[in-house]
Amino acid sequence: MRKQYSVKRGENPPAETDGCTVEDALVALACAHNNPHYSVMAKSAVGRLSENTDRAPYVNLFNGGTTAHRVWRCVQVMRSVENDLAKRRKNLLDREFAVATHGNRLILQLVFHQLNLAAVNDPEYNWEAELTSIHKITGQTLMALIAEIEESYPNNYLAPLFKNTTKCRDLANKIEVRLSSS
Numbered sequence: 001m002r003k004q005y006s007v008k009r010g011e012n013p014p015a016e017t018d019g020c021t022v023e024d025a026l027v028a029l030a031c032a033h034n035n036p037h038y039s040v041m042a043k044s045a046v047g048r049l050s051e052n053t054d055r056a057p058y059v060n061l062f063n064g065g066t067t068a069h070r071v072w073r074c075v076q077v078m079r080s081v082e083n084d085l086a087k088r089r090k091n092l093l094d095r096e097f098a099v100a101t102h103g104n105r106l107i108l109q110l111v112f113h114q115l116n117l118a119a120v121n122d123p124e125y126n127w128e129a130e131l132t133s134i135h136k137i138t139g140q141t142l143m144a145l146i147a148e149i150e151e152s153y154p155n156n157y158l159a160p161l162f163k164n165t166t167k168c169r170d171l172a173n174k175i176e177v178r179l180s181s182s
Helices: 022-032 036-044 068-089 094-102 104-113 127-132 134-152 165-180
Strands: 003-005 019-021
Touching: 019 022, 019 068, 022 036, 022 068, 022 104, 036 104, 036 165, 068 094, 068 104, 068 127, 068 134, 094 104, 094 134, 104 134, 104 165, 127 134, 134 165
Parallel strands: 003 019
Antiparallel strands: none
16 A cells, blocks of 8 residues: 655655545545545635644544555546546646636546445555546536536626635536436
């Protein structure tokens, strides 16, 4: 299992193959959680996820059920989605580019909801098969999110939209319905 590193200011983070930072783990676990509020926090105020390690949201992310497999696999998904979005942004313009940029945490949460997270703690589960589906799932999710924003929030500035828990919860619900019906 990979090591989890805490990076101090001025230090370089570990290579992706060597592990992850605590912030990587926090963001990945927050977006894997079923509460869009955590994805909004991961986008707008990541430090709030761990400001008090004795209460939520920290204890909902790191607790007795949080295994090394869960942390590492969630970080792998986060990195795959981020890499995929970075490649897609090269071919996007204007609002579509902004959705892929500012909506990255909500997109990540929606991707997690389409994966078999029930098996994330199982060391025998073929997680590589889940990772191979990331490109397709990310693309479908991004396109559904772009379409839903144009229908539901066409006049909203996108950076603040993805920092609004109520609107992100609404978008998440609508996207899940949209994706399940397609």
